[in-house]
Amino acid sequence: MVAGTPTPTLVSANGLLEELDLETNNLRDEIPPELGQLPSLIIPGLEVNNLSGRLAPTIFNLSSIEIISLAVNNLSGYVLEELNGFRLPKLREMCLNTNGFSGRIPDSISNASMLTLVELSENSFNGPVPMTLGSLRHLGIFNVQMNELTNNPTQTELHFLTGLTQCRRLRVLSISHNPMQGALPGSIGKFSNSLEKFYAAESQVQGNLPYQIGNISGLLDLVLQKNDLSGAIPSSFGNLHKLQWLYLLDNKIVGNIPHEVCSLTSLGNLDLDLNKIYGPIPLCIGNLTGITSISLSSNAFTSIPQTMWSLREAWFMNFSDNAVTGYLPSEIGNLVNLETLDLSKNQLSASIPGILSNLKMLQQLNLSDNAFQGIIPTSIGDVASLESLDLSSNNLSGIIPKSLEKLHYLKHLNLSFNMLSGSVPINGAFANFTIKSFMGNLDSCGNSKLRLPPCPYTTTSRPRKALMHISYYELLGATNNLNEANLLGGGSFGSVYKGTMSDGEIVAVKVFNLEVEGAATSFDRECLVLRNVRHRNLVKIISSCSNLDFRALVLQYMPNGSLGKWLCNQGQNCLDILKRMDIMIDVASGLEYLHNGYSEPIVHCDLKPSNILLDEDMVAHVGEFGIAKILAKYKSMTQTATLGTMGYIAPEFGLQGRVSPKGDVYSYGIMLMETLTRKNQGDEMFFGGLSLRQWVISFYSDRVTEILDTSLWSGYGEATINAAMDSLTHCFSSIIEFALQCSSDLPEERPNMTDILVKLKKMKHNLVQHLSRFNRQ
Secondary structure, eight states: OOEEOOOHHHHHTOTTOOEEEOOSSEEEEOOOGGGGGOTTOOEEEOOSSEEEEEOOGGGGOOTTOOEEEOOSSEEEEOTGGGSGGGOOTTOOEEEOOSSEEEEOOOGGGGGOTTOOEEEOOSSEEEEEOOGGGGGOTTOOEEEOOSSEEEOOTTOSBOTHHHHHTTOTTOOEEEOOSSOOOEEOOGGGGGSOTTOOEEEOTTSOEEEEOOGGGGGOTTOSEEEOOSSEEEEEOOGGGGGOTTOOEEEOOSSEEEEOOOGGGGGOTTOOEEEOOSSEEEEEOOGGGGGOTTOOEEEOOSSEEEEOOGGGGGOTTOOEEEOOSSOOEEOOOGGGGGOTTOOEEEOOSSEEOSBOOGGGGGOTTOOEEEOOSSOOEEOOOGGGGGOTTOOEEEOOSSEEEEOOOGGGGGOTTOOEEEOOSSEEEEEOOOSGGGGGOOGGGTTTOTEEEOOGGGTOOOOOSSSSOOOGGGSSBOOHHHHHHHTTTTOGGGEEEEETTEEEEEEEOTTSOEEEEEEEOTTSTTHHHHHHHHHHHHTTOOOTTBOOEEEEEEETTEEEEEEEOOTTOBHHHHHHOOSSOOOOHHHHHHHHHHHHHHHHHHHHTSSSOEEOSOOOGGGEEEOTTOOEEEOOOTTOEEOOTTOOOEEOSOOOOTTTSOHHHHHHOEEOHHHHHHHHHHHHHHHHHOOOTTSGGGTTSOOHHHHHHHHTTTTGGGGSOGGGGTTSOHHHHHHHHHHHHHHHHHHHHHHHHHTOSSGGGSOOHHHHHHHHHHHHHHHHHHHTTSOOO
16 A cells, blocks of 8 residues: 655656556545646556545646546545546546535537547536537546536526537436436437436426336436425336336325336335325236335335235335225235335224234334234243344234244334233343333333333232222322322313322323313223224323212323423423424324324314323323214214313314314314424404414515524524524425314315325424524534
């Protein structure tokens, strides 16, 4: 290995030198300008060193140069603009990637007409991509990813792509990670069949996917993830018979998966995550027999065809966060190469098939947030490679199989919020798990380390917590005789106390005031709703106490209080923007389950910040189901005389007593506005007929930042906020616009909770992307 600085002496002593190969050494400092005095130099190879500084313009005055190889250094300056008008007639390859170069790509690059490779990635080149690239008729690879290049500001389409279609030998085209801000032109279909790889990820590409893209029949990789693409997937994609990678995740694509996609029999990787694609996954998906990775999470798919389970080559499958119903068939045992299976956050039911034990390569299994019933199959203990198992928030019962102790590689286990009973295993990997892996299973027992009650000595007796009811005297003892020192808060039907049960568990005890009209009915309704639903974002019921003159519910304790109290907090402990988005996503997830995840839709009817409770991890849980309504199956609305809270109830609820899931959506929209502005209908400024929604509309859309709560930025320095605000304004305008849409006067103009959940996750993702560009102070 050569180290040190390239010296002028070395250069001057080699006047006839044609090839200088010093790559992958430890050269540092600047490249001496004397390099330009080597008239015969063809290849200056200096890549992968620690060279720095600007390049002297004289270096590339050599008409003999065929390859410029300076990649992976710390060089800087406007190198392309200083390349003497690109009067380099023999130049074939230009590798400047992974440096600190900046400036524009000049139109004169077309003068180097013999170029076959242009590698400029990972620099700071800016300005529009020139239209003259089409003159580079020998060009095979053009990679400008991870720069600051833009589209021509006078054009709405990426017209430089039209120019590149004239490069008939082009095989690889990458413009990813640039702020292009333009649509793919229809002329993209004019690329020759030599184009094999097209990458335009995270490039702010807009508009519909052009139908003509299906003409590029030689494509192997099409990567368009994390853009603003909309519309449906064109049926012409079925013509891309050689396609191996199709990445369209995190866009705004709608519609169904066209059946023509099933003709892509060479496809190995398909990722459509985070879009708005809906309906059943087509039956013909089983034709994609060579697929190894398929990811369709965070959409609105309703079913998975049985043919999916015939894709024996697949090692990765993710269908999480959809609206998939049905059950897992025994054919799932065919996926013998599968390493990851994620079906979480759907509406799957029935039992977990024991044939999962066939999946000997499985490392990650996530079936959480569904409605699976029955026992955990003992045979799962035979999946020796399993590293992560999440079966939380289902309706599983029975014991935790001791066979799971055999899973020596198991690092993550979550069985919480089921109906599991009996002793929790203690050997093997179980020695490393905490109570979080098992909480919310009322009949589980185990050692003191897990804070579970001790297991009984006989199989016929059951621990006290398994009883359906807790006695009045137990609750008095737990709350110190309903002492005011334990009072957490109150509502229209009673009070809530903090309680400590005999086994040390801290709970919330909601005592109903039976002298208040409707309190007994409210108790019955909460029991009916809470005993039948189970979701991580709904308050969990632990037990109840009911006699002639006393009614109480024992609920999961929420140590961080309500969202309403946090929004009223004027001190240091404020919720920043990302935490507020997390909370609203949690609320949307809970409501989406109430509306769609139970056999009959449940409408909360009283959604407001004081009814959103926060656990020790600041995860939000929807509580207070005292006036909730369970709609008859297939019935989209009902009527009631019981009103929620003024300022949050939908117009049709207050005027006509009409109850439907769209009423909760209205309340959610109001709460979203309140969460961002920290204003509520009870503020003095809203007396006299002005509502929070009307006030927000008066600032929308050009003055949105004026109504945002300043404590959204807690934890960020003032300089960071000022730098980020311009790029974040569009994000916040979108969120406020969405809140206004949710709170539309007409129910049919409001989105459903499934769409809300998908869109809010995208909005949070956009916020994270923008904020990540600015360092916290």
